Amino acid sequence: MRMQGRVCLVGAGPGDPDLLTVKALRRIAEAEALVYDRLVSPEILALRAPTARMVAVGKAPGCHTMSQSRINQTLIDLSRSGLRVVRLKGGDPFIFGRGSEEAAELRAAGIPVEVVPGITAAQGAAASSGVPLTHRGLATGVRYVTGHRQGDGRLDLDWQGLADPDTTLVLYMGMANIAEIAAALIAHGLDPEMPAMAVASATTPLERRRVSRLGRLAAEMASGPLSGPVLFIIGRVVAIRRTCPQDIRAWLKATSPASVAHA
Numbered sequence: 001m002r003m004q005g006r007v008c009l010v011g012a013g014p015g016d017p018d019l020l021t022v023k024a025l026r027r028i029a030e031a032e033a034l035v036y037d038r039l040v041s042p043e044i045l046a047l048r049a050p051t052a053r054m055v056a057v058g059k060a061p062g063c064h065t066m067s068q069s070r071i072n073q074t075l076i077d078l079s080r081s082g083l084r085v086v087r088l089k090g091g092d093p094f095i096f097g098r099g100s101e102e103a104a105e106l107r108a109a110g111i112p113v114e115v116v117p118g119i120t121a122a123q124g125a126a127a128s129s130g131v132p133l134t135h136r137g138l139a140t141g142v143r144y145v146t147g148h149r150q151g152d153g154r155l156d157l158d159w160q161g162l163a164d165p166d167t168t169l170v171l172y173m174g175m176a177n178i179a180e181i182a183a184a185l186i187a188h189g190l191d192p193e194m195p196a197m198a199v200a201s202a203t204t205p206l207e208r209r210r211v212s213r214l215g216r217l218a219a220e221m222a223s224g225p226l227s228g229p230v231l232f233i234i235g236r237v238v239a240i241r242r243t244c245p246q247d248i249r250a251w252l253k254a255t256s257p258a259s260v261a262h263a
Contacts, residue, residue: 004079004080004082004111005032005078005079005080005081005082005083005084005085005111006079006084006085006111006112006113006114007075007078007079007085007086007087007102007106007111007112007113007114008027008031008084008085008086008087008113008114008115008116009087009089009093009099009102009103009113009114009115009116010024010027010028010086010087010088010089010093010116010118011024011089011090011091011092011093011097011116011117011118011119011120012024012036012037012039012040012041012044012088012089012090012091012118013044013090013091013118013119013124013203014090014091014119014120014121014123014124014125014202014203014204015039015041015090015124015201015202015203015204016124016203016204017041017043017044017047019118019119019124019203020044020047020118021116021117021118021119023116024116024118025047027086027114027116028044028047028048028086028088029047029048029049030049030084031048031049031052031084031085031086032049032051032052032053032083032084032085033052033053033054033055033078033083033084033085033086034048034052034053034054034055034085034086034088035055035057035071035074035075035078035085035086035087035088036054036055036056036057036058036087036088036089037057037058037088037089037090037097038056038058038090039058039090039229040088040089040090041204044088045088053078053083055074055078057070057071057074068098068101071102072101072102072105072106075087075102075105075106075111076105076106076109076111079106079111080111087099087102089118090118090121091118091119091120091121091124092117092118092119092120093115093116093117093118094115094117095120095122095144095172096144096146096172096173099115103115120144121172121202121229121231122142122144122170122172122231122233124202124203125199125202125203125231125233126233127203128199128202128203128207129197129199129202129209129233129241130241131197131233131237131238131240131241132237132240133168133170133233133237134168134237135236135237135240138235138236138237138240139166139167139168139235139236139237140166140167141166141167141168142167142168142169142170143162143167143168143169143170144170144172145157145162145169145170145171145172145174146171146172146173146174147171147172147173147174147175147176147177147178147181147232148172148173148174148176148177155177155180155181155184157181157184159184159185159187159188160188160189162185162188162190163185163186163188163189163190164190165190165191165194165235165236167235168233168234168235168236168237169185169232169233169234169235170231170232170233170234171231171232171233171234172231174230174232175221175225175230178217178218178221178232179218179222182196182214182215182217182218183218185214185234186214186215190214190234191214192213192214192215192216193213193214193215194213194214194234194235194236195211195212195213195214195234195235195236195237195238195239196211196212196213196214196217196232196233196234196235196238197209197210197211197212197232197233197234197238197241198210198212198217198221198226198230198231198232199230199231199232199233200226200227200228200229200230200231201227201228201229202231206227206228208226208227208228210224210226211238211241214234217232
């Protein structure tokens, strides 16, 4: 009888296989069973061993291949059969990936769990587009927020806290609710002229971007939506993508004179 296996929650990154960590690559290659999400690219799946068992559990808006409870049980069953299991998730397992829920269920069942972090979509989109998530004099912090609620529930976000001009706001899964989100941020004091950007399929050959302003973003997305998973970055940092230091200082001086000394 085989000994009980283990489960490794692996972050597959934002899409580009070259952005996998060394440990993630190693765990994928040695996996005997691979339980993977919809957004994991074929190029990353091709890195598995030819004999690895493949279990697709991807979710799309309004279409779940497998419920979360079934995913949890699948991981438990595969591990108890003695297999080395990799639960492969896009981005990072603990950034809106429900990895912590799966880890809790596995540990409650007495199954060893390892977590291998991945580059999340926000970091990938920032790097590929040239938009820093923080920048001296422009953004003193960054917040990652989900723009979707389970069962399409009401978005009860901390709008007052999110409408902070000194913070870069990154919205995951916000395409369906971007009009509501933009209106709420403006209603709570964020400037409608705040730079904003939508990035689809970040770090992949299909990457597309749309740079706009918060007050116009929803209308522009409705008139020509981007295909693929879309991430929104809202904040002053969007205005300085791929610019030189002199341009940044000039923009700071024009928009926030008090910040010039810190630029």
